[in-house]
Amino acid sequence: MRKSSLLAGVALAASLVASMGSALADTLSDIKERGKIIVAVDVSHPPYGMLDGSAKETGSDVETAKLLAEDLGVQLEIVPVSGANRVPFLISNRADVVIASFSVTEERKKVIDYSKPYGVIPVVISGPKDTNIKAAADLAGTEVAVARGTTADIELTKLIKTSGSDASIVRYEDESTTNTAMATGQQKIFAAALSTAQAVADQSPGLGLEIKMELNNYPMAMGLRKGDAAFQATLDGFVDTNLKNGKLNTIYKKYFGQDLPAEMTTK
Template sequence: MLKFKLAATAASLAIGLALGATAAGAADVPATIKERGKVIVAIDVSHPPYGMLDSEAKETGSDVETAKLLAEDMGVPLEIVPVSGANRVPSLISRKVDMVIASFSITVERKKVIDYSKPYGVIPVVISASKETAIKAPADLAGESLAVARGTTADIELTRLVKDNGVDANIVRYEDEATTNTAVATGQQNILAAALSTANEVAEQNPALNLELKIDMAAYPMAVGLRKGDDELKAWVDEWVAKNLENGKLNTIYEKYFHQSLPKTIPEE
């Protein structure tokens, strides 16, 4: 199992919000959701452990449990709309859903077209390889071949890492995470750059590879995706995040699926 400690960053979200925010529910649930009688949330149920289907084809995962907790606090039933990573933003902009809870990291590019709640979690991005592979620093990647899914935050961070450190490494970009994981599992590449959850999954499914964490590249804040202009809903969700970070419910979900606690401080961007 890959585990690591996230470095402390910026000021504490929990402390900052506790000083100025009221409990979730002080802001009214938006009238459109109350009148409809349900909240509609986009979730990627093909991206474990965030979203997946269990043996009975029921949605489960950290995103699903987070959405269920949110709906419960709103006092309305939850309707899940399955999405892929690529259509999370379009489903929101086209008003097919009220919000997106789908391993949604905050990026500068996305913030140009959508809004975000206060972050409620993090998506660590790491490099893993077998225990026998001597990698302790970026310089050790010189001459190595690394697998990564094209366009992911792992791709962004890996590209930045090798460029900033002047490392001559061969980055092999696959079109999706499933293909990337298969390439590592079958020995096409021996080093993987991915989100921690993906690295954990590959390690667990392929114990013979003896994979372990080598470098933690970054930790992206994870938040609820919202439409620009939905200020009333954003106010409610921001207060909900503050309350459920403070009472530990969001941390309980995170620990269940990622086998470690949330960092004491969560970066805003």
């Protein structure tokens, strides 16, 4: 009797969760009803997101968000996020979708879903030209800066842990703070997306920074809440269409100076 009651209770709970999920996962209808899509973008992470001289949002992810809103026929509202709070903003319904240099990782797949990839993000370690860094062992005794919760953080943590290196990881709350720490000499080595590493090197030439190691190469996609089938299909269709017509490649090339990988644009 107790076993039957327990199984019945579990079945009922599962049914309630499933029904709640299907009821809540109707983002596309919500967007159409309000006539606006709310997109989370990290505007402190150039060239993906940044503020121009007039304090207006710009960058590759901002243009991608504008293209999505245009294709859906709705207005765009941008909600600023950081690398660390992108997922919380999404699952707490403060944004419809995340377009914020969002690398696809197995850890994040446990709590959110992704669209098809619309770009790629190489993750690297950057340091002074006169520093010999070719492997984890070369980081021994150093401090390495990184933005908390980013793929650079994931890859750097994995590298240090698996290698047994005694390097210290210094985590900052976002890319902007990390970049400032580097520019002011608080650390001399940092892990970041390739574009961020290049930007810091360009903005602070006196540091003599160069790329030392590539940690990984991540596909970049839009993040959405789990179980949102209609919205998932819409986002996937948006990516397919705008990869084929070249619009996403045009945005990528404008900000990164190179085309998307051929395998993405010729599918």
